[in-house]
Amino acid sequence: xxxxxxxxxxxxxxxxxxxxxxxxxxxxxxxxxxxxxxxxxxxxxxxxxxxxxxxxxxxxxxxxxxxxxxxxxxxxxxxxxxxxxxxxxxxxxxxxxxxxxxxxxxxxxxxxxxxxxxxxxxxxxxxxxxxxxxxxxxxxxxxxxxxxxxxxxxxxxxxxxxxxxxxxxxxxxxxxxxxxxxxxxxxxxxxxxxxxxxxxxxxxxxxxxxxxxxxxxxxxxxxxxxxxxxxxxxxxxxxxxxxxxxxxxxxxxxxxxxxxxxxxxxxxxxxxxxxxxxxxxxxxxxxxxxxxxxxxxxxxxxxxxxxxxxxxxxxxxxxxxxxxxxx
Amino acid sequence: xxxxxxxxxxxxxxxxxxxxxxxxxxxxxxxxxxxxxxxxxxxxxxxxxxxxxxxxxxxxxxxxxxxxxxxxxxxxxxxxxxxxxxxxxxxxxxxxxxxxxxxxxxxxxxxxxxxxxxxxxxxxxxxxxxxxxxxxxxxxxxxxxxxxxxxxxxxxxxxxxxxxxxxxxxxxxxxx
Numbered sequence: 001x002x003x004x005x006x007x008x009x010x011x012x013x014x015x016x017x018x019x020x021x022x023x024x025x026x027x028x029x030x031x032x033x034x035x036x037x038x039x040x041x042x043x044x045x046x047x048x049x050x051x052x053x054x055x056x057x058x059x060x061x062x063x064x065x066x067x068x069x070x071x072x073x074x075x076x077x078x079x080x081x082x083x084x085x086x087x088x089x090x091x092x093x094x095x096x097x098x099x100x101x102x103x104x105x106x107x108x109x110x111x112x113x114x115x116x117x118x119x120x121x122x123x124x125x126x127x128x129x130x131x132x133x134x135x136x137x138x139x140x141x142x143x144x145x146x147x148x149x150x151x152x153x154x155x156x157x158x159x160x161x162x163x164x165x166x167x168x169x170x171x172x173x174x175x176x177x178x179x180x181x182x183x184x185x186x187x188x189x190x191x192x193x194x195x196x197x198x199x200x201x202x203x204x205x206x207x208x209x210x211x212x213x214x215x216x217x218x219x220x221x222x223x224x225x226x227x228x229x230x231x232x233x234x235x236x237x238x239x240x241x242x243x244x245x246x247x248x249x250x251x252x253x254x255x256x257x258x259x260x261x262x263x264x265x266x267x268x269x270x271x272x273x274x275x276x277x278x279x280x281x282x283x284x285x286x287x288x289x290x291x292x293x294x295x296x297x298x299x300x301x302x303x304x305x306x307x308x309x310x311x312x313x314x315x316x317x318x319x320x321x322x323x324x325x326x327x
Numbered sequence: 328x329x330x331x332x333x334x335x336x337x338x339x340x341x342x343x344x345x346x347x348x349x350x351x352x353x354x355x356x357x358x359x360x361x362x363x364x365x366x367x368x369x370x371x372x373x374x375x376x377x378x379x380x381x382x383x384x385x386x387x388x389x390x391x392x393x394x395x396x397x398x399x400x401x402x403x404x405x406x407x408x409x410x411x412x413x414x415x416x417x418x419x420x421x422x423x424x425x426x427x428x429x430x431x432x433x434x435x436x437x438x439x440x441x442x443x444x445x446x447x448x449x450x451x452x453x454x455x456x457x458x459x460x461x462x463x464x465x466x467x468x469x470x471x472x473x474x475x476x477x478x479x480x481x482x483x484x485x486x487x488x489x490x491x492x493x494x495x496x497x498x499x500x501x502x503x
Contacts, residue, residue: 030417030419030420030423031417031419031420032419032420032423037423039423042422042423045422045450045453045454046419046422046423046450049448049449049450049453050418050419050422050448050450051419096441100439100440111439112439112440112441169382169442170440170441170442173441173442174441178441180383180417181383181418181444181445181448182444183444183448183449183450184449185449248441296417297383297414297415297416297417299415
């Protein structure tokens with residue numbers, strides 16, 4: 001294998017290895033420590049109904065967030081871009097909260113995640129309506145910020161007015177995310193949509209590479225910018241929308257993972273995609289394992305921990321980039 | 328807020344005095360004490376129980392449900408788990424070491440939000456097929472009123488019949 005080829009493959013293998021290790025750790029840890037219950041019947045129940053859904057969702061949700069962050073940062077050519085910025089996770093949270101508030105969630109089983117998906121779709125449509133199907137990337141960012149702030153404000157308002165005495169715990173779930181007590185039903189619901197979204201996002205690599213030369217150069221290279229925008233927005237809406245609909249909004253993963261991995265792939269947007277997919281999965285799973293280790297009773301939220309783990313990486317990147325830019 | 332029967336009695340006397348119905352208040356309390364006494368005199372062995380709520384909260388010591396469980400002749404397993412009054416018990420731990428009687432302090436569909444997903448979780452449903460369970464509606468235990476005697480009687484009658492009546496409203500609602 002030539003050195004160039006090795007540079008391309010090594011980050012993928014490393015992040016995939018980390019994700020696999022994290023996946024098995026997630027299957028192996030419970031609130032009472034490592035391993036499974038001694039009673040075989042209880043062990044089987046715990047493994048198939050509690051541990052497997054948690055690990056599978058952790059992997060898929062992390063993959064969706066990491067990949068979507070990498071694609072959005074490449075497409076918008078903005079280092080602060082992440083799925084939350086486009087308002088997709090905010091829209092999903094709002095959809096779910098509106099289902100609670102309207103009483104829809106009380107009448108139909110699984111109405112809650114369904115409404116989350118509808119909210120994510122509505123947010124994606126609103127962004128395209130505001131920013132146009134072609135338009136500049138700056139307009140898209142502004143539209144995303146507008147949609148996400150409106151969705152955030154309405155989410156808080158609906159929960160403020162809620163008659164539900166547990167509303168504050170409910171807010172915490174939707175705004176900070178959690179994999180606690182997810183079941184196989186959630187896995188079946190979210191997996192197909194996340195996989196379709198991931199597949200769409202993975203096809204953008206070549207176009208993003210061309211786009212890093214600027215929009216005009218990309219057009220000359222034959223990139224269909226309208227098609228690319230559709231794939232970026234629809235892919236993110238499907239993957240991140242489905243993720244948020246079953247586990248709430250887990251922040252920071254989509255922002256931080258591409259930044260950590262970028263120096264190892266020679267700053268190429270295309271080669272960033274797969275490592276970010278696996279890197280996101282690894283980060284969510286490691287955060288969730290640590291969560292069960294630190295707070296077995298489930299009081300600590302996943303989004304909080306992922307931010308706490310992510311922040312040092314981010315600081316390290318900031319300092320490294322300052323050194324690189326120093327005269 | 329009152330967390331035991333004495334606290335409830337004090338609150339009720341206070342309310343009765345405030346509305347000028349002292350004698351009726353005493354009468355309500357006498358009925359309550361009679362009902363409690365009738366149950367207490369039958370208590371012999373102490374099977375374990377856990378009062379499981381939305382969000383995996385369980386009622387620990389210093390809660391009305393703990394007082395009800397104790398009065399009805401159960402040992403509240405939450406006491407051994409070192410949880411506070413608002414402590415949580417992860418579903419996985421409940422499934423691993425289940426009590427003799429699972430008390431659902433909320434019906435699975437009292438709250439159709441993510442917070443109550445623990446009560447609708449397939450792992451809990453499977454546990455309820457194997458273990459006796461009973462649902463105590465929230466009005467019995469949420470606030471400190473003599474209604475808690477209803478909860479004590481339900482719990483005691485379940486025990487007296489060897490959990491023969493462990494078909495629960497909760498099961499029916501789950502099937503919906």
